[in-house]
Amino acid sequence: MTELIDRWVATALTAGAADGPAVTAAGAGLLARWREPHRRYHTTHHLRAVLDLVDRHADLADRPERVALAAWTHDAVYDPRAAADANERASAELAGTLLTGLGVPAATVAEVRRLVLLTAGHRVTPGDRDGALLCDADLAVLATPPEVYDGYAAAIRAEYAHVPEADFRTGRARVLDGLLALPALFRLPPLAARWEAPARANLRRELAALR
Template sequence: MADLLDRWRAAARDAGATDPAGLTDTGQQLLRRWREPHRHYHTVDHLTAVLDVVDAYAGLAGRPDLVRLAAWCHDAIYDPRASGDANERDSAELADRLLVGLGLPAGAVTEVHRLVLLTAGHAVATDDGDGALLCDADLAVLATSPPVYDRYAAAIRREYAHVPDPDFRVGRARVLSGLLALPALFRLPPLAGRWERPARANLHRELTALTGPAPRPTSGPA
């Protein structure tokens, strides 16, 4: 956690935070949220993975410091029972409160708010390099190897354990279909060239499994 806190403090300072004394407390507050027990995919591991992509391709962003702050905040509030884009809207509002409290300039706070909201649908304008970097980093898991992707999908199912299987299959299929309907899953050329095809293959594979016949329950070992 110490390394993550260092990364948080560096991003906030680069973005213009004027309350250095509050940086650690705010970072720890965010980490507590990312470590909530109901999370199985939207965890500190996901946060770290997003930050790693942002750092690796920071040269493609106009304000990578703000992209990093948006990464920290984008799933800071995560309630699997929430509807629509409520989590993203609540996370954006939390970002406002935290960043204003740290003394960030109003323009920086507004931009982080905008970036967090983009992660609700991952629809990014062609000239939005910062939004592209955040959304590409957020969706990077889609392009992982099939075993890693399957662990991601299983973790999502555990987060929605309260949803009956037939309803989950319908809802998850809707999410996957929405992603597949995007003109491109990844916008930054270096990432699109490597990740678009494997990501779409994973999504199609999961969608096929969800929309096929449901597995029959068994009464016991054969």
């Protein structure tokens, strides 16, 4: 995980964190959260996938370092038993406390918190390039080949193993319906052109299986 820690440190310093061992310690603490044993999809694999996409398409954002910080913290708190939006709110709070403690400027901290909260519903206003990149990267798994998508869906089911099958099917169908109701799953044109159609096909296929 050294490479991920190095990426965290570089991003935090670019965003204005004070250099020192506290930055490295904060990254290690975040990785510990992403490695919690109850996670099956929201793991360091998902973190790395989102970070890689943010880095690859940094030219599509206004402040890519803020988007990367939001990627690091957007699922830092993840409890499948929590109420709707509670994890995103708690992750935003954690981001605020952590980044403030590292000396990151208040304006950047506020923006990272805002970006993290966007991942609750993935609703982005027109012109919000940073929000669009984070949400597009977070939902990119939806556009993967069917066999990869099915692995993602199975991992989500494993995270909700405590939920009875009938209740899970109802709740999961509600989530998928909500995603399909979005005007667009992906907002940035270069990504939407490639991902929108396969993502919607995957969502409809899973929804049909659930019902």
